[in-house]
Amino acid sequence: MKRIYSHFWFILNLVFAFGYSLIWLKVAFAAKYSVQADASMYVFWMQRFLDPALLPNDLNVAYHESISPVGYTALFKGIASLGVPPMLASKLLPIVLTLTTTVYCFNFCLQLLPIPATAFVSTLLFNQHLWLTDDVNSATPRAFVYPFFFAFLYYLNRGANVRAIVAIGLLGLFYPTMMFVAVGVLAVRLVSWTKGRLWLSQRRGDYLLLAAAIGMAGLTLLPYGLFGHAEFGPLVTAAQARAMPEFQAPLGRISFFNHRDPLDFWFDGIHSGLGLSLNPLIVSVGLLLPVLWCYPRQFPLVQQCRPAMALLLQILIAAIGFFLAAHALLFHLFLPSRYTLHSLRMVVAIAGGVALCILIDAAVRAYQQRWQGKTARLVAWGIAVLVAVPLLFFPQIFWAKHFTRAGLVAGTHPALYEFFQQQPKDSLIATLSAEADNLPVFAQRSVLVSGKYAIPYHPAYYNQIRQRAIALIHAQYSFDGAAVRELIQKYGVDFWLVERTAFTPAYLDSRWLKLFEPANTEARAQLATTKPPVLAQMMDRCKVFESGNFVVLQADCLRKET
Structure with a gap:
């Protein structure tokens, strides 16, 4: 009994x-298109177990596989x-x-x-x-x-x-x-x-x-x-972390220091x-x-x-x-x-x-x-x-709206994901949009930088990410087509994903983009002028796909036209 x-x-x-x-x-x-946020970060690169041709020569893949x-x-x-x-x-x-x-x-x-x-x-x-x-x-x-x-x-x-x-x-x-x-x-x-x-x-x-x-x-x-x-x-040292905005509360990716x-x-x-x-x-x-x-x-x-x-x-x-x-x-x-x-x-x-x-x-x-x-x-x-x-x-x-749902992310731009799925598997996408977090999972294509994957624990990895982000901000808001061409050639970019709202000062208020100074401040100064950045001028000429607020530009076109 x-x-x-x-x-x-x-x-x-x-x-x-x-x-x-x-x-x-x-x-x-x-x-x-739905995934738990942390699962996407840990599992996105494992898609290569079924198709090794996916995400080739990807810095984010190499790092997350190593850790x-x-x-x-x-x-x-x-x-x-x-x-x-x-x-x-x-x-x-x-x-x-x-x-x-x-x-x-x-x-x-x-x-x-x-x-x-x-x-x-x-x-x-x-x-x-x-x-x-x-x-x-x-x-x-x-x-x-x-x-x-x-x-x-x-x-x-x-x-x-x-x-x-x-x-x-x-x-x-x-x-x-x-x-x-x-x-x-x-x-x-x-x-x-x-x-x-x-x-x-x-x-x-x-x-x-x-x-x-x-x-x-x-x-x-x-x-x-x-x-x-x-x-x-090696891992970042305490002294290095204290000097990095990425480790400072409340904006940092790892908000460890400076709690009020x-x-x-x-x-x-x-x-x-x-x-x-x-x-x-x-x-x-x-x-x-x-x-x-x-x-x-x-x-x-x-x-x-x-x-x-x-x-x-x-x-x-x-x-x-x-x-x-x-x-x-x-x-x-x-x-x-x-x-x-x-x-x-x-x-x-x-x-x-x-x-x-x-x-x-x-x-x-x-x-x-x-x-x-x-x-x-x-x-x-x-x-x-x-x-x-x-x-x-x-x-x-x-807790009906929260129970079991913690961290669940639903992709809201299926047409965008499906467009990139049709592109070559070795495609590299440059974008400052928050959608960069979702593209490796939902579109199975590499991104140049992403706030989610920009983990600052290992300087040998993160310094490369920081350089890429600063170069991307500089190129996207530059009046000089040479900056656009240089980014495309240096990193082998195939597509540039831009939001039509990207050329407003409010766009640069993103928590992640604020980490990259002085690039962020310089971009704001350029937007304060009446002259539009080169990339804004090229949006309609080099557009290969558009869905809602998103415009996909072909890198080859940008390289030739700028």
Whole structure:
């Protein structure tokens, strides 16, 4: 009977997880041209697995291929070998990831508090939180954190050390920062607080497990050392980043420095802060768990919690430790937030479910003690149900427009994409339009520069992007046809995509274009004159396609006519 009871709550979790996935699928396939924003950045170059002729000699492709985690790349390459397009795979993988996460999360929660209903609530809260963010629906490397990390926790607590080490290896192959947190958990477990003092573990197996984890981490990082980033050199230094507008809030592509409020920098900054998120709001109840823990008589369910509950605290200590180390060694350990963002999401959601059930249990017990009898029990559990129903359907009711849709981008210019799809596969498009972000995905053609792909972590890559952007701004707003010809010849541009509104000062107010000074200011000065730039004069003469506000100019025509 007890097993049936547990299976009921487990299956119910899977039902909700699958239901959330179906909502995502409906949204993801609602439009012909739609993609999750981060997925487009990570997966666009993988279209070459099916057609190597696509995006040839593309700087953006070379860079993003070099920084993609080894395991992530291998997975999509394997899927593509089965004939499944990578962009399609990125929309289907969230189902697998959600269900796998649900399985491990539920079983891990049972190890903390062996009450299936509580495991159900914690897992449900985590799934709701997951689908309110842009993690799992992106199918990017960070989406793999949750199934692998929960698997690590489950096997660790079960004593299946070999499987726990394998889970650590998978974390390293897909998302190395969380692999460090997992290794950190094993290190923190060596220390305990008993009778008012710290004690080191006396179990030899704990040290062997940590050594094995460090060894596995070293093996998984080896490919990155041999192949990763070599083409584009070392990461940007802290001193270099402080001098770059790309790292300054609020305009920078990576808005790390110059936050107006120190609290925003340390707690809410997407790159620099802890990244504590309390969505859905009910998970904030988890912050009360340490308080409830101190009053076991008033909250009897606390007494049923197992020692494994200490893992939640150990995760926090390990994550915050690496968070502080990443700040101290900026950017050698990459971004500080990447250690706490995902860790806090898991800990807070689980703690929220446990705390909520402890509170409901205490309320039901108190009511039953005061009002005896069968009717009192029915009323008490009726109240519990009234609390549970909003919990089950909160996201669908209050976040219907956002639930599962985080970061979803729909292409709004299908005619433009289809025009470029008909052009040679080695075509290169120059444009300052925001549509440059979509063309490599929807049109499968290379762009000279794009705000989305202009990641400033590696100077050897980003300096080239910055030079291209400055040259493009200069050429597009120049009175001299030589600047246009020089850009076309230097980079091998085939088409120039221009918006008719591009020759107004307001167009240069784009957050991305403001980064390129003094080119932006010089372009504004040129627009202030009565003479139109050369490119504006050539729009009707060299036009090969027009759709709405967009005009496509043929580079050969521009080279001959300017």
